[in-house]
Amino acid sequence: MNIDYFIPDEENQTRGFSDDAMARLHMGRSVIALFMIGFLAIFSAFWTGVVGCWRRSPxxxxxxxxxxxxxxxxxxxGMGLxxxxxYYEKEKIVGEEYYQQWSNVLxxxxxxxxxxSYVVAWVGVGWSLVSAIxxxxxxxxxxxERIREEAMNMQYLMPVYPQKQQYAYAGYPAPAAYPGPYYHGSQYGPYNY
Structure with a gap:
């Protein structure tokens, strides 16, 4: 059965529609729009997922x-609409082609x-929710994992040995960083090792 969504409505055929028929028409159009935007979101999610897995990017x-x-x-x-x-076709809209005015024999x-296709659509909704979770x-x-790696690598970033700097003591002159006499060469004899 072909469903006419009247896009575009060049001959203004929807002019005589009742409010319920117009609501049904707009809901039918919205079903298509929501599915198209949903497919676009899935397409975008595919590429961000591929990049995220490739780069291991949270x-x-x-x-x-x-x-x-x-x-x-x-x-x-889209499925709700x-x-x-x-519901509108079966319960609210009155007309020859709609269910309420069918003959009892029909x-x-x-x-x-x-x-x-109905079952596949609802299964797809469920699996996309599972995928998001x-x-x-x-x-x-x-x-x-990234926090644990950074914690393990933190020991290499922290200074382990004290810095070689001069400290000022209260009231005393600052001592030299390496005090004592400095010897050039060997201090234990004529050996130049």
Whole structure:
């Protein structure tokens, strides 16, 4: 069954639509728009995920998690609006082609069922939510790993030996950094080692 979304509506065919029919039309258009934006979010999440995994960057992985959550919400919104369109077609809109004014014979002999694409759409919404959760967990793990690495490397950055500097004592002249007589060569004899 072809659904006419009247894009563009050059002949102004929607002029005579009722408020319920216009609401159904706008919800149907919004379903398509939400899925398109959701696919764009998934496409962007793919590339930020690839870069994040390549560079082991918790920031990129967090961005991927946010984009996947955004895609999940957009897809769930699209599916919710799809159910709204179905509700309007069955319960609210009156007209020859809509369910309420079908003859009883037609209603009794009609079978309305959801097929594989409906199930795949809801499974996709669920898996995009699972993906967002797993990406956020991965970002948390990468941040913890980076903090542990920096803590282990901190001992190499901290000074281990005291600095060779002159300290001033209260009331006394500052001592030399290396006090004592300085000998050039060997101080134990004529050996020049």
């Amino acid at each position: 920031g990129n992985i967090t961005a991927t998690a946010i984009l996947m959550l955004f895609a999940c919400l957009l897809s769930a919104g 799809w159910h709204g369109v179905e 209603k009794d002999n009609s079978l309305i069922s959801y097929d594989w 797993l990406f956020s967990a991965a970002a948390i793990c990468l941040r913890g």
